[in-house]
Structure formats: structure tokens, C-alpha cells
Amino acid sequence: MDPTIMNILDKCDRCLYKGDRNGAKSWILTASTLFAGNFTIQLKTLFLYKSCDDLIGARKYLEYIIREFPEEPELWEFLEGIALTLLSQDPPKDTFRDVFLQLPVETQKQALREAANKVEDLMSKSQILLALMTLFPETTSMYGLEALDILAKGASTVNTDVLINPFKKILVCDIIPKLLACNDIIVDKPIIRAEQQQNISLKTGHFCQWLELSTNFYTIGTEILFRKEIDDAIFAENGWSKLYELLCLIAKKCQWPEIVGNINLSTKQQPMVRWQALEEISNKKSLQVAIGSFYIAVLLFFQTAWEYYENVLRIAGDSTNSYPAFLVIIAHPHTDQLNLKPETMEFDLNQSFEVQEARIRECLMAASKCWQFLHSSETYKSEFQRIIQQWGIEEWHWINLFLADMHTYHLNFTEALGRLQYEESRNKDNLNKALAWRIEIQRNLCLLQRGGIDAAGFGITKVLKDILNHCNYQYCPPAVYKASNRKTTFSLLRTRSEDLIPYMVHLTIAIIDSKLVNVPNQTILGGLIVLIQYAWHNQQQTFTKVIDLVRSMEQFNYPNLIKYLFNVDLLEELMCIINEGKVKLNILPKSTRQKTKSIKDELRNAIEKQISLSQSEVGLILGTFLKEAELYAAKTTIKYEMN
Structure with missing residues (x-):
């Protein structure tokens, strides 16, 4: 830096240190006049006006440097900082937010547009555009899609080990809601994209992509929040309700009248009430209804599947336990399997479980109904399989364990076995004992219900011995199984030795008794x-x-x-x-x-x-x-x- 400039700036700082604001102003104005083309001097002048509480002078000078130094990288960084304060609900006091808001509206728009165009960092670019749309909602139709593309590109660069993708968070929580709130953005209406300067028309598929992205984000985030690996108010405020609100907005955009305003689909309703509303809607024959019904089923499936899993995780007694209670059938092996119907069987929970039995069963039934619905036609099945593959759902530990319970509930023992074996193969190099026992017990239960009494008996006694070898088990009076009179019952079993051992003894007795x-x-x-x-x-x-x-x-x-x-x-x-x-x-x-x-x-x-x-x-x-x-x-x- 020029020695003369350094000398003037030093004298300016000395005056400020002594409290001589007028002296500081004199020196900095001298420098800004002598070195009108030096951005550092001009920025220092702006800061001096702000520090002297001269907001009018600061506003004029900010407008001046925005106009005179549009290519200055330091200006872009400065404007990015202002953009962040514009997005903050509780911004720091010593910022230029108030100064910026006193600029003419067109100057504010131009400054944010230029800064977004100039910065290279994708996160910075998207945050500046978000500030622009937050400050001026009328710009959403022009810049919203650009911000969406930038964030989608940024999301693809984030390591998969990151718990919450920061680009997806802004995309789902900020950009998509703004796009859906914009009256100019509806299906088949041409809009202008600023960066391309061309008209485009959004189709139903675009809105469905936004809904899929949001469902994926909230489903993953809710599960991570439950494991207490993050502390995020976005999910704490009930991500499922936010997701349902997005669904309603998209229903309006896509003109799905059967969904808009249907209170029985709300997250405030019981799971089976929501399912019945979906079933009623899906009976109406139209392409739009079919598309809307598909996405309602996807949302309801993941929400109720998660709520079921969350409740049985609490039954396990520890929300950090990765291997929750699991569904078992308490029945005698000679029960006529052809006449078993889940809807007529009891769902028996121990009274010590601090959860609502009816709610757990409702979630299981609703998720099961949605799963069947999503496999009820080749189109639905194909689309749902696409989502499963794109999201990597089969790598979600909790969903595999839920599906094992769901298939057990529907007496689809072959499907349940497949899920258990897949989960076991995924964890074969680091198989937790609790998970190993759970898989073995549920697998042998499936074998037993399929008629493989000998194989199941051998497997159950083997697991029983393994548990006894790994714990200091002491007998205590077991729970009374209501299925003792040859009555089939569903129950949830904790993965603890004091719960597993009595149940496996019960199974072993039933196996031997059936062969006497x-x-x-x-x-x-x-x-x-x-x-x-x-x-x-x-x-x-x-x-x-x-x-x-x-x-x-x-x-x-x-x-x-x-x-x-x-x-x-x-x-x-x-x-x-x-x-x-x-x-x-x-x-x-x-x-x-x-x-x-x-x-x-x-x-x-x-x-x-x-x-x-x-x-x-x-x-x-x-x-x-x-x-x-x-x-x-x-x-x-x-x-x-x-x-």
C-alpha cells in the first residue's frame, strides 16, 4: 500500500482512539479525495461514517462505492456479509444492515444481483439470492430457479458422511417454500429465468421433484434428530407438519383439488384416518389424482413407519440404542397358518411400556397399507422403486428393521426373512450382539411359522445358549403370554436378556410340545x-x-x-x-x-x-x-x- 495512504489511515485511527471524530473525518475525507480510485480508502471512509453514527453519510457512501466499484472482489464479500445479516432474525448490532436498507430499492436489488453473479462460492451465491428474494418477494420467479439449481449442484458436492447437507437444508427450508409461495409460479405458466433470459414453463414433474427432495430431507433429519446427533429447531418443530404444508402448497400449484383442504389428510389426524382419506381419493379416476395419491402415500408411509420405529425404540428404554424392540408372534407352531389374519389378532404390549398400544398398531397398519398401495400397480411400483434406489433407502438401518416387523405383521415370512438376511449381511463385519440376537430370533420365528419346526428349534436353542454365555442371567417370573391357549398374538420384544430368554423358552416349549x-x-x-x-x-x-x-x-x-x-x-x-x-x-x-x-x-x-x-x-x-x-x-x- 502507498506509504502516504498508510500514513493518513494511521492518523485517522489515532484520532478515533482519542475520541476526535471530526479529526478522523478530516483525514479520511482528505484521503478519499486524493485517492478516489482506491477501494480500501473508500471502504474505510464508509466504516468511519458508520462508527460516527452518521447513517445518512454512510448510506450515501455505500451507494457511491456500489456504483463506482462494481468489479471489486472485496465489495462482493462485503455485500455477502450484509446479505447474511438480512437473513438473520437476530442480526448483530454493529452491521451495515440498516445502512443497506436505506438505499434506494433498485440499488439494493442491483447490489445483491451483482454480488450473486460475481462470487464463486456456491453457498455464498445461494445465500445472496435468498436474501434478494426475502427482501423482494417479487424477484422469486426470476431468481428462485437459479438458486435452486445452484443449491442442487452444491448438495451433490457434499460428503455423504455429513449428517445434514447444508445446501439441501437451504433448498428445502427456504428456496422451495418461497417458490411455492410465489403466485407467478404455477404449472404450465411461462416465467423468465434471469440467468438464461428465456421463458420456461414448469410441469407437474418439477413440483413432484421438489416434494421428493423435501420428503427425503425431513425423513433423514427427523431420524438424526431423534438420535440426538444434531440440535436443530427445523426438525424439532415437527418436520412432518412442515412437509405436509409443502404438499398442500404443491397440490394447489398442480391443481389437485381432492387434496387441497382435505382435513383428513392432515398430520393432526390419526394414521388410519389419513389412510382412509387417501384410499377414498385414490378411487377417483384421473391422472392428477393418481399422481397426488402417490405422493401422499409416500409421505404417509415414511412418517408412520418412522413413528412406529421411534416408539419401539423408546420401548427399548434408550433412544441411543440402535436395536429397538421388535415384533414377534406368540403362537403355537401347529396353529393353522392359512387362517391367520393380522387384523383379527391381538396386539399385546406389556403394561410397563410407556407408549400407546393403539398408536403403535395404527402406525404399523397405516404404513403397511401405504406399502401395499405403492405396490398396487406397475406404475406406482416402478416410481416407488426409483425413489428407493435414488435415496439409498435400503441402506437405512431403521427402515430395514421396520420392514422386517411389517412383513412379520402381515405374515409375509419370506419377505421378512429377506430383510433380516440383508441387514445381517450389511453388518457382518461389525455385527452388534443385540442386532445379531434380534435377527436370529425373528428369522427363526419366521422359519417356525413357515413350518420349519426342526430348523427353527435348533436355531432358537443356539441363540438361547449364546445369550446365556454373554450375560449373567438370573431367572425371574416371566411375563404372562396371552397366547398360551393356542391363540396367536403380536407382541413387541426388547433386545434384553431378561426379555429374550423367557420368550425363547416359550418358543422352545411350544416346539417340543408340538412334537410330543x-x-x-x-x-x-x-x-x-x-x-x-x-x-x-x-x-x-x-x-x-x-x-x-x-x-x-x-x-x-x-x-x-x-x-x-x-x-x-x-x-x-x-x-x-x-x-x-x-x-x-x-x-x-x-x-x-x-x-x-x-x-x-x-x-x-x-x-x-x-x-x-x-x-x-x-x-x-x-x-x-x-x-x-x-x-x-x-x-x-x-x-x-x-x-
Whole structure:
């Protein structure tokens, strides 16, 4: 910089430091006169007027440098800063916002237009255009599409690891709403694009693209917000409601009268009310209705699928848990699968779940209906598959787990298996234990419901052993499964050992019970006697059946069985059998038998000892049984002949 300029600026600063504003003005005006072509001097003059609270002088000087230095890069940066303050709801006090707003309207427009044209950075360019449209809504039709293209280009350059794409955020939250609020932007009406200086006509497809982009953004953002990885008011204010508002605006633009003003489609309505409204609309035969119905179904599917998943994530007890509760069927394997209908089956949640059972089921049903609707015609199916591929939906962890539950709910076990296997393959190198157990349990449940009793039995006992090897499980009275009377019920199961183990014991009992005949394998029967204790509240019928089978035998052999028994009712029944003397019970370890006592006396003593077990001792029996009875655990449902 010229030494003379530096000297003058230094003297100006000294005057300001001393509080001599008039002296500072004298020096800077001298410099601006001597060096009229120096932008740095002129900008310094502008700042001096502002610091002296001379807003009139600052306004005149800002207008002057905008007019005289249109090619100065430092001016573009300066105007970009002003644009950001124009967009801010709470701008800093020491800015040139107020000075800029005192400029003539045309000067403001020209300044922002020129700055947007000159800056290279895509984010800066889009923010300046956004400020222009915010300040002057009438410019939206001319510059809105340009801003949209700039942001779309910028969004494609952002690393996929970024949680919220900043370009998409401005595009969806600012630009698209402005475009939709503009009266000049409607289907098939020519508008002028400023940068191309040509007329174009927007088609329905353009508006649908905006809706797809917005749906994608809010769906992803809502899930990330729930995981508490971001803190963003945009999503906290309910992104689904904002998305529905965009849908209504687009419906007006595209002339979908059946959608505009239909209050039953609102996010304030219950999920099934919204679905019924969609179903009613879709029955009307017209291309516009068909397009509108498709996008309503897409929005409703993602919203209700997410709400279902969000609720079962809360059931898991921790919103940071990636592996929530999951849907299971509590039924006996010999239930007639052909007569099962989800709509007539109970949906049973434990009372301790702090969620509304009806809401969870409604979300599941509505999402399922939308999924079926989106696959109801080749056109819908093709368009929905396009969205799935473009958005990379199959890589969304939560949607795969939801779809596994949804297909289980509809008894589409082949589809559910496919989702579970895909999710397992995606995580095979880093498979969390909770996810592995969930996948295995739900997969074996699907196999069981398809009739693969042997394969399911082997898989369930294998997972049961794995869980016991990874946790210090202690028995506690299990939940009462309402399906005990051969009644099929849906339930949500937490991925915790204290919930998983009782359920898998329930399944194992049902599998073995379904294969029992009049003269069963005694090892299997003994194992069933042990397991019945862990579902005692709802296994009275099976218990009676087992005792009758034991009574029908001349001899019952299961060495060591006594040490696995603790249920008082069961032990009392065995005592009765001993006293009757009709069945020879061989259930004691060989090492405990003494020549001085009769077998009956030893059995009575052993039973009395088991009855007196403490709760902590009882809690360890199941794990001990499965570990010591490994042959049974691994082969019960496959190797032993039962007919």
C-alpha cells in the first residue's frame, strides 16, 4: 500500500482512539479525495461514517462505492456479509444492515444481483439470492430457479458422511417454500429465468421433484434428530407438519383439488384416518389424482413407519440404542397358518411400556397399507422403486428393521426373512450382539411359522445358549403370554436378556410340545419338564400333558433331572408319583445314591432340598441346565425320533 495512504489511515485511527471524530473525518475525507480510485480508502471512509453514527453519510457512501466499484472482489464479500445479516432474525448490532436498507430499492436489488453473479462460492451465491428474494418477494420467479439449481449442484458436492447437507437444508427450508409461495409460479405458466433470459414453463414433474427432495430431507433429519446427533429447531418443530404444508402448497400449484383442504389428510389426524382419506381419493379416476395419491402415500408411509420405529425404540428404554424392540408372534407352531389374519389378532404390549398400544398398531397398519398401495400397480411400483434406489433407502438401518416387523405383521415370512438376511449381511463385519440376537430370533420365528419346526428349534436353542454365555442371567417370573391357549398374538420384544430368554423358552416349549406323542423320547420329555418352570403361568395345559405322559410309563429315566427342578407344584406332582409307586423315577445323580436309604427316601430328600432353594440359586439353574445339557440343547428338535 502507498506509504502516504498508510500514513493518513494511521492518523485517522489515532484520532478515533482519542475520541476526535471530526479529526478522523478530516483525514479520511482528505484521503478519499486524493485517492478516489482506491477501494480500501473508500471502504474505510464508509466504516468511519458508520462508527460516527452518521447513517445518512454512510448510506450515501455505500451507494457511491456500489456504483463506482462494481468489479471489486472485496465489495462482493462485503455485500455477502450484509446479505447474511438480512437473513438473520437476530442480526448483530454493529452491521451495515440498516445502512443497506436505506438505499434506494433498485440499488439494493442491483447490489445483491451483482454480488450473486460475481462470487464463486456456491453457498455464498445461494445465500445472496435468498436474501434478494426475502427482501423482494417479487424477484422469486426470476431468481428462485437459479438458486435452486445452484443449491442442487452444491448438495451433490457434499460428503455423504455429513449428517445434514447444508445446501439441501437451504433448498428445502427456504428456496422451495418461497417458490411455492410465489403466485407467478404455477404449472404450465411461462416465467423468465434471469440467468438464461428465456421463458420456461414448469410441469407437474418439477413440483413432484421438489416434494421428493423435501420428503427425503425431513425423513433423514427427523431420524438424526431423534438420535440426538444434531440440535436443530427445523426438525424439532415437527418436520412432518412442515412437509405436509409443502404438499398442500404443491397440490394447489398442480391443481389437485381432492387434496387441497382435505382435513383428513392432515398430520393432526390419526394414521388410519389419513389412510382412509387417501384410499377414498385414490378411487377417483384421473391422472392428477393418481399422481397426488402417490405422493401422499409416500409421505404417509415414511412418517408412520418412522413413528412406529421411534416408539419401539423408546420401548427399548434408550433412544441411543440402535436395536429397538421388535415384533414377534406368540403362537403355537401347529396353529393353522392359512387362517391367520393380522387384523383379527391381538396386539399385546406389556403394561410397563410407556407408549400407546393403539398408536403403535395404527402406525404399523397405516404404513403397511401405504406399502401395499405403492405396490398396487406397475406404475406406482416402478416410481416407488426409483425413489428407493435414488435415496439409498435400503441402506437405512431403521427402515430395514421396520420392514422386517411389517412383513412379520402381515405374515409375509419370506419377505421378512429377506430383510433380516440383508441387514445381517450389511453388518457382518461389525455385527452388534443385540442386532445379531434380534435377527436370529425373528428369522427363526419366521422359519417356525413357515413350518420349519426342526430348523427353527435348533436355531432358537443356539441363540438361547449364546445369550446365556454373554450375560449373567438370573431367572425371574416371566411375563404372562396371552397366547398360551393356542391363540396367536403380536407382541413387541426388547433386545434384553431378561426379555429374550423367557420368550425363547416359550418358543422352545411350544416346539417340543408340538412334537410330543404318547411315547416320547424321555430325554426330550425331561428337558420339557425343566423348561416348563420358566413359563409356569401359562403352561398349565402342557404341564398336565407332561405329568400324564410320565404316569403312563413304567420307568422314567433322566439322570440329574432333580437338580434342575425348583417349581413347588411340579415337585409336589413328582412326589405324588413317587408315593403312588407305579412309575420308577430315575432322576437322581448316581453319586447321591446310598445303600442305607431307599430310592424313594432319596427322592423325597432331594425334592425337599430343591423346594428350599433360594431365589438366587433358582436364577442360575436355566443357564446351568443348557450348558450341561448341551446335547439336548443342540439336538432336541432335530436328532431325536418322536413318532
